[in-house]
Amino acid sequence: MEAKKIRSTFIEFFQNKQHQFVPSSPIVVKNDPTLMFTNAGMNQFKDYFLGNEVAKVTRVANSQKCLRVSGKHNDLEEVGVDTYHHTMFEMLGNWSFGDYFKKEAIEWAWELLTEVYKLPKDRLYVSVFGGDQTDGLDKDTEAFDLWKNIISEDRIIFGSKKDNFWEMGDTGPCGPCSEIHVDLRSEEERIKESGFDLVNNDHPQVIEIWNLVFMQFNRIKDGSLKELPAKHVDTGMGFERLVRAIQQKSSNYDTDIFMPFIEVLEAKSGKKYGESEQLDIAMRVIVDHIRAIAFSIADGQLPSNNKAGYVIRRILRRAVRYGYTFLGFQKPFMFELMPLLATNFGEIFPEVASQQDFIAKVIQEEEASFLRTLENGLKILDQIKADMETKSAQVIDGKTAFELYDTFGFPFDLTSLIARENGLSVDEKGFAEEMEKQKTRSRSAAEQETGDWVMVADEEGVEFIGYDHLESESQIIKYRQIKDKKGDRFQLVLDRTPFYAESGGQVGDQGWLKSDSEQIKVLDTKKENDLIVHFVDKLPADTSSVFSATVNAEKRRLTMNNHTATHLLQSALKEVLGDHVQQKGSLVNEELLRFDFAHFSKLTDEEITKVEAIVNTKIRENIALREQRNVPIEEAKKQGATALFGEKYGEFVRVITFDRDFSVELCGGTHVTSTGQIGLFKIISEGSISSGVRRIEAITAAAADAFMNQNLTLVKELQELLKSPKDLKKAVEALIQEKNDLKKEIEGLHGQQTSILKQELANQVAKVGDTNQLFAQVSLPSADALKKISFELKNEFPNLIAVIAAEIDGKPQIAVTISEELVAGKGLNAGNAVRELAKEIQGGGGGQPFFATAGGKNIAGLASVIQKAREMFS
């Protein structure tokens, strides 16, 4: 069975059991400070389990894009080394939110695996929770009895809390789980040793494929467990492993999910998969990583130098490094896998197909940039090797290797590889120590202490009323304290709030909480999953009182102007540039709007003017806002609403329309009631932030007015300065031209002056024995001229000894020139001479043996410098 078929079979199977198919949520997580990437199928349903929200549909099935780069079983450096770990993988899952429980979950899982997928029953084992004393939990006999009905008892394993009790965190919903393991070893191996003993033992061929979690408890802060009122089922089956089991391969990479990619690499490198361990690892790394990178970029996370973007960059670089070292790819190559990826995954994940060109471009650019980094590192390493040779050292010290890595991004394993090739070694321990130091430093700088939530009121729901109101009567539900370097702050959650939490690029609201006795400033508002969190710097004295929550209306109004203008801008860009303009990020605050979008070339002045004109026309049309809340997402899409890749949308969405033929967007932000309020729109900058992504910054309303006025005033002032010429630009050009001409002329005159002076000095050169000598006191415009004259004289007279004492800009300066042949022949040294002479002008100096200068403070001493110089060289 093909992978695609295996996936669709899973979904259809559960659809036939009244499950609704839910598309994968984005692989990149927003609005959750504890998570950068989706790391499990349950992420998008977290709120249901936490009880923050009630599920509208109680039976759901999905295939979730997940990414793991760290964790107990997922170290990035390990991926590709073995044959069954991945960075990006798909998690198939079926879910019950307070609907069916253990019986159905177990029976259906068995049915699907054995009846539909036809996995041989004698290769399957199951585990159930074996109880835990400290938690006072008995064996999960319920699950055991259910399994006993379908599988013989000797294939059921009682597992420990570690393996068979699932918890989301220190607190929250949790429960026992039951895993299904498959033994993929050969017949003869299976005879030698029972698969039963290898379950949960890190055997590469005896692996867990499906985990059925029965969420039935809530762990509260004191560590005890409470029965949940509604019980849930959360299952996760690693798609890649399932495919491997069904296709009977010994490695995930041998399945048709990865093989087509490996074949491309074979063709491109001229090397065969299976030839050597190193080669195989390299190919596995690349075909694994390309998926992680492409899916993340598709969901809007570009490679960058921090946070999630940095994780993507690291993954990409690891792949490039393997390709570079083991497959001989010295030029970008990963991006060429994109068409295949789009074909193979476009059906289930349309975002990679529709953005194929864009993703390829980003990857290519990122590859090229890393190859430059590598090349640069190689150069530095060459330098290091040369240095070591002169010192006949054998070991590259850890500090040097770390510097290469830390500062220049040169991978450590490449350093040690090259060292080995040159008969050298690297101090691995020293490197690790330096690394540890850096980590400690970073951690201590980022340290933040988050206190426990303190419950104030026993409220469930949190109501956002900010679309309609800027003020409300509110009560605090809970609060907690945050401590970091910047000091103490508090986070408050209100039962209802007019404060908009930062989202969709729009900044969070600021404002005040007022009670009868005090007034507290709200500094910022952010989302944590679906919770609206208010940031304040002090806690109210009485947290249980009723507050009037008031949004800073002025700031909100200006922000709304900019947000609506952003929508108009997006539509205008599509009109002018084409439909490939995809939003890649945005920032909307009270000062400006910033809009990043996919486009491959710089916008011309004409294009910018055109975009501005369209937006301003729409503003003047004074189009009324059409706001629809709770529109079914399918209905919204039918209206042609623009949705964002990488944005998580629920079943019901909010649609913002300004002229249904112009701008229809899915958006949770706040907007003006009619476009005329924006007044004026002005683009203030356009540039590139990374390959294939342009950024426009613009301002609106009073800020745009001020900007225009400022520029007009500037022009007016310039005009006045230049006595109102007909053509201002020409006048300035003429001015610059004139200035350059004059500058040249002055330079020429200075040159003449110095050459006249030089001539005079040349006449004063006297022959003393076999040397030519000159001792003179002059006045010069610059130190440069003094230098110039000295060198010219030196070229003119052989065996020259010249001491020129000059007054330059009111300061004394001495130049001593001695021809090279005298330096060599008679051991004269201008540097020594000038230091001695400088004493006369209370200064110091130095230089080379044939030319040296000195400056000082005592201008009256110049005469005695000459006196002393004559004595010195007589």
Next chain:
RNA sequence: GGGGGAUUAGCUCAGUUGGCUAGAGCGCUACACUGGCAGUGUAGAGGCCACCGGUUCGAAUCCGGUAUUCUCCA
């Protein structure tokens, strides 16, 4: 958020304890050789050595700050 590096001619880069008159290659301009092109030769233009401040007799070079950028860590 924290650390480290880089910024020199249109481009790619040298410039080793502060002192060669700041260089190279490519590119550009002019001329010469050649039937033309490619090519070769000769000559030349092109530098606020990122910016601001400090130390020094003297700073591309040392120190502090700013900007931009690369890189590592969180």
